[in-house]
Amino acid sequence: MFHRICLIGVNDISSKYSGIKNHNMNLTVAMQNCTAGSSRVVLAHNPASVLEFSKEDLEKVDVVLSGHTHAGQYYVLAPLVSQVLPYFHGLYDLPHGHGKLLVSAGTLYQVENL
Known part of the structure; x- marks a missing residue:
């Protein structure tokens, strides 16, 4: 059976500090055009957004599909980072409801390894 999917993008969690009027993360507004019964997939850069x-x-x-953490990227810091960030890498239950949060490691390196 085919289900409808509503793909929802939200501004970054830090966008409220941009100084741009009405440029903030608002999931309520972002979901307003989703049809009833559709599966809802949210794209949020920072996994802490779910909080x-x-x-x-x-x-x-x-x-919720997210990234931001790059799974520590600099592996020397990964143990510390995994203790500080609420969501680091992997699959988590959302704090409310039945949904899941998937935090991707992304591409890991954007520049040469250090």
Whole structure:
């Protein structure tokens, strides 16, 4: 059976500090055009974003795809980073609702290894 998918993108968690009027992360507004019964997939750069989404919104979300952490990228710091960040790398349950948060390692290196 084919299900509808609503792909939802939100501004970055830090966008509220940009100084641009109304440039903030607002999942409620981003989901307003999703049809009832559709699977909801949220794209959020920083996995910590899920901590700022409302309980009501998260209960409507099936999956959040995120990155930002690069799984530590500089492996010497990875043990420390994994203790500081609420979501580091892998699959997590969302704080509310039934959905999952997938934190990707991304491409790891954007420049030459150090």
